[in-house]
Amino acid sequence: MRTCFIFLLTLAAPGWTSAAVPTPESVLGHKPGDDFYLATYDDALGYFQKVAASSNRIKMVNVGKTSEGRDWWIAFISSPENLAQLEHYKDMSRRLALARGIGEEQAREMSREIKPIIHIDGGLHASEVANAQHTIQLGYDLVANEQAEYQAIRQNLIVELWFSINPDGQNMVANWYRQNLGTQYEVSPLPFLYQKYVGHDNNRDGYMLNMIESRVVTKATLDTEPLVFYTHHQSAPFPGRIYLPPFNDPISSNMHPLMLRWLNLIGMTIAQDLDQHDLPGSMHQESFDVWYPGYLDNMGNFRHTISFFTETALYRYATPHFYTVDEFPEARQGLEHEMLYASPWKGGWWRLSDACRYMYRASMAVLDLAAKYHEQMQYNKYRAARDTIEKFEKEPPYAYLIPREQHDAPTAATLIEKLMLNGIEVHQSSKPDAWVILMDQPFAGLVKELFEPQKYPALAQRPYDVTGWTLPYQMDVEVHEMTTPVTDELRKGLERISSIQGLTARFNHNANASLRAVNQILAAKGNVGFEGNEIDAWGIDKAKLDSILAANHFKPVAIKEGGKPVKAARTGLYRSWQANIDEGWTRWIFEQFDFPFQNLYNGDIQAGHLHENYDVIVFPDQQADAIMKGHREGSVPERYAGGVGERGMDELRDFVKQGGAIVAFNNASLWAIEQFSLPVTNALAGLKPNQFFCSGCLVKIHLEDPKNPLVAGLSEDPIVMFERGPAFDTRADFKGTVLARYPLERSPLESGYLAGPDRLEGKAAALDVNYGKGHIILLGFRPQWRGQSHGAYKFFMNALYLR
Ligand SMILES: [Zn+2]
Numbered sequence: 160m161r162t163c164f165i166f167l168l169t170l171a172a173p174g175w176t177s178a179a180v181p182t183p184e185s186v187l188g189h190k191p192g193d194d195f196y197l198a199t200y201d202d203a204l205g206y207f208q209k210v211a212a213s214s215n216r217i218k219m220v221n222v223g224k225t226s227e228g229r230d231w232w233i234a235f236i237s238s239p240e241n242l243a244q245l246e247h248y249k250d251m252s253r254r255l256a257l258a259r260g261i262g263e264e265q266a267r268e269m270s271r272e273i274k275p276i277i278h279i280d281g282g283l284h285a286s287e288v289a290n291a292q293h294t295i296q297l298g299y300d301l302v303a304n305e306q307a308e309y310q311a312i313r314q315n316l317i318v319e320l321w322f323s324i325n326p327d328g329q330n331m332v333a334n335w336y337r338q339n340l341g342t343q344y345e346v347s348p349l350p351f352l353y354q355k356y357v358g359h360d361n362n363r364d365g366y367m368l369n370m371i372e373s374r375v376v377t378k379a380t381l382d383t384e385p386l387v388f389y390t391h392h393q394s395a396p397f398p399g400r401i402y403l404p405p406f407n408d409p410i411s412s413n414m415h416p417l418m419l420r421w422l423n424l425i426g427m428t429i430a431q432d433l434d435q436h437d438l439p440g441s442m443h444q445e446s447f448d449v450w451y452p453g454y455l456d457n458m459g460n461f462r463h464t465i466s467f468f469t470e471t472a473l474y475r476y477a478t479p480h481f482y483t484v485d486e487f488p489e490a491r492q493g494l495e496h497e498m499l500y501a502s503p504w505k506g507g508w509w510r511l512s513d514a515c516r517y518m519y520r521a522s523m524a525v526l527d528l529a530a531k532y533h534e535q536m537q538y539n540k541y542r543a544a545r546d547t548i549e550k551f552e553k554e555p556p557y558a559y560l561i562p563r564e565q566h567d568a569p570t571a572a573t574l575i576e577k578l579m580l581n582g583i584e585v586h587q588s589s590k591p592d593a594w595v596i597l598m599d600q601p602f603a604g605l606v607k608e609l610f611e612p613q614k615y616p617a618l619a620q621r622p623y624d625v626t627g628w629t630l631p632y633q634m635d636v637e638v639h640e641m642t643t644p645v646t647d648e649l650r651k652g653l654e655r656i657s658s659i660q661g662l663t664a665r666f667n668h669n670a671n672a673s674l675r676a677v678n679q680i681l682a683a684k685g686n687v688g689f690e691g692n693e694i695d696a697w698g699i700d701k702a703k704l705d706s707i708l709a710a711n712h713f714k715p716v717a718i719k720e721g722g723k724p725v726k727a728a729r730t731g732l733y734r735s736w737q738a739n740i741d742e743g744w745t746r747w748i749f750e751q752f753d754f755p756f757q758n759l760y761n762g763d764i765q766a767g768h769l770h771e772n773y774d775v776i777v778f779p780d781q782q783a784d785a786i787m788k789g790h791r792e793g794s795v796p797e798r799y800a801g802g803v804g805e806r807g808m809d810e811l812r813d814f815v816k817q818g819g820a821i822v823a824f825n826n827a828s829l830w831a832i833e834q835f836s837l838p839v840t841n842a843l844a845g846l847k848p849n850q851f852f853c854s855g856c857l858v859k860i861h862l863e864d865p866k867n868p869l870v871a872g873l874s875e876d877p878i879v880m881f882e883r884g885p886a887f888d889t890r891a892d893f894k895g896t897v898l899a900r901y902p903l904e905r906s907p908l909e910s911g912y913l914a915g916p917d918r919l920e921g922k923a924a925a926l927d928v929n930y931g932k933g934h935i936i937l938l939g940f941r942p943q944w945r946g947q948s949h950g951a952y953k954f955f956m957n958a959l960y961l962r
Contacts, residue, residue, distance in 0.1 A: 192515035258544035280321035285328025287393030289514035328353035365458035390456035393473035400440030402470035415543035432524035440504030461605035544601035551598035569672035615912035625855025627911020635950025668872030688722030695721035741779035769814035783830035816931030828937035838890035856911030886922035898925035
């Protein structure tokens with residue numbers, strides 16, 4: 160085993176630590192990072208509570224609850240004098256972050272006086288286990304270590320230590336590992352999502368804030384306005400031992416340049432610190448870019464908090480692994496020094512303790528840097544806010560206007576709420592009746608980033624994540640950009656708001672929220688009828704109906720019997736043991752809109768009687784192989800092995816033949832085409848990336864027949880998220896309906912990067928295919944992408960009613 164320099168040093172020199180503060184091993188029975196040991200979140204919390212009881216250098220704060228209802232605590236660590244003034248420093252920090260009413264000289268003075276806050280966390284990807292183990296040792300040393308390095312940090316900074324930003328997941332993964340330790344399944348993958356709904360996508364919810372965890376972190380961050388927001392991850396490009404800034408291009412032009420300068424400086428600072436401590440293998444610019452703004456650990460840059468992640472190497476859980484150089488990619492087997500990989504890793508054992516040690520030093524390097532340069536960093540944060548306000552005083556867009564009367568006004572209100580949760584100032588104007596986002600505000604770069612169409616730069620490498628996300632397009636919200644300065648007259652009529660006031664839209668199919676209201680009326684045993692876009696309700700108490708409508712931002716309506724009566728379908732949602740993020744997003748949306756549903760696992764499908772119990776079964780985006788075969792026998796505990804399989808397919812075919820419906824999202828439609836032998840082909844099959852490539856962009860499609868109930872309420876030319884999906888050709892024997900098509904003779908691209916747009920021209924994007932007495936709906940796009948594409952929700956929601 161390698162020597163653990165830092166940790167041994169701490170132990171070997173009792174005079175350097177406060178004896179009264181309990182060490183992690185004295186409480187946990189293990190040193191964080193020990194082979195085969197993972198502390199749960201509950202363990203870590205219990206430990207930090209003991210530390211807090213023994214020292215006045217730490218203050219525990221409850222920040223809220225997690226998705227599973229767990230109490231969530233963080234630690235502020237500094238000198239007792241600084242902690243006594245925590246509220247004062249937070250207040251200064253917020254004022255500097257907004258820059259309003261603070262001149263140059265005062266900003267310099269405040270930057271000198273303040274004890275700035277630095278956010279460091281133990282990560283949110285719970286299977287990247289070292290993240291939340293290293294914070295335990297880090298927390299202990301920041302409180303108890305008496306060496307000059309630690310004293311300087313306590314004297315100059317306030318550390319906001321989140322020992323985990325996914326407590327639920329940390330418990331889930333540690334318990335899974337404990338239960339399999341020593342068996343053949345020791346390193347088997349977790350068959351559940353390690354965040355209740357979205358698993359690994361918990362890092363991609365940074366601006367949409369759909370998940371409770373994203374909201375808690377964002378709220379706390381707006382409260383403290385840290386200088387730095389540092390999140391640990393564990394998927395370094397092999398054989399690198401840690402991936403650091405500078406990251407790969409492209410990068411948003413809506414971030415203040417000072418953020419990127421500091422980001423790069425911090426990356427190099429960490430690398431030199433690691434080399435100094437004999438921890439080689441730092442790598443930069445190799446893989447991940449940060450084009451997508453939604454990473455929780457990138458979002459802060461738009462609010463002038465230097466925000467970043469690092470990726471330390473991972474084997475699996477707390478199980479050690481030995482690497483030899485001949486396993487390295489050929490180009491790296493020579494162990495040559497490179498400009499951005501100056502100390503190549505030479506292979507050998509890689510243990511959890513190694514990963515913890517790299518993370519520990521990386522966190523310390525950031526704190527050391529901030530302890531030395533905090534004054535300049537703090538001034539730069541103020542400066543970036545001031546520059547942003549001044550920039551949009553002089554150049555467009557000067558403002559965005561969002562009419563309160565539009566196709567789907569409650570969804571427009573949702574967009575406004577998202578902006579406010581992100582710290583964006585929103586005003587309401589009475590004439591015109593609109594919400595107004597003035598751009599001369601400190602975080603205006605974020606608004607521009609979310610509202611403008613993305614133009615992906617011409618680069619040699621292909622994008623890593625989604626390339627276009629323009630929220631007004633995705634949500635089908637009408638937004639007007641003001642290209643001339645805001646007039647005094649408009650400004651005078653504005654009132655700053657902190658919640659949606661007085662919005663009463665027409666209750667009809669155009670609004671997604673109308674379907675939530677419909678579900679609530681049906682659940683209250685009322686009746687509902689659909690006729691085109693109109694919705695009628697009867698058989699329900701008028702006061703009850705009004706309260707349902709008001710809660711969903713609708714005007715009251717008269718009780719009236721009309722249209723074709725509808726019933727909520729008995730809906731099944733397929734849930735794979737190959738934990739599928741898209742299933743989680745679908746489940747979350749069903750819950751948000753009060754759709755009744757049941758999760759269906761492989762065994763439930765194979766057990767049959769589907770037609771007796773279900774009307775519709777939804778298959779979220781997933782590869783055909785994963786649906787059919789699932790986890791390989793022997794790779795996971797037996798009950799989680801296998802997929803739908805032939806037995807399940809027989810049941811599903813019977814289910815549709817007898818009149819059931821299947822709705823398949825994106826790549827699940829390829830599974831349906833194959834397994835049901837549908838007369839449909841994928842026009843994109845076999846194309847090479849230089850012929851066609853799209854890792855996620857927004858495209859325009861066209862409804863073939865807006866009167867078809869399956870597309871009721873959608874715009875005639877909806878914009879949808881296309882992401883590595885299919886496009887359909889129908890064969891001569893096709894029976895069914897083309898619901899939507901890509902336009903002919905023009906590129907469908909609206910935002911992001913799309914190579915080979917002509918391949919989509921005229922192809923079908925959504926189909927309703929007849930099969931026996933039932934039907935199969937194929938959606939060749941992501942109708943509910945990351946809970947953002949509200950403008951496409953009705954493509955599947957309409958299928959969840961019986962008419
Ligand atoms: Zn990660």
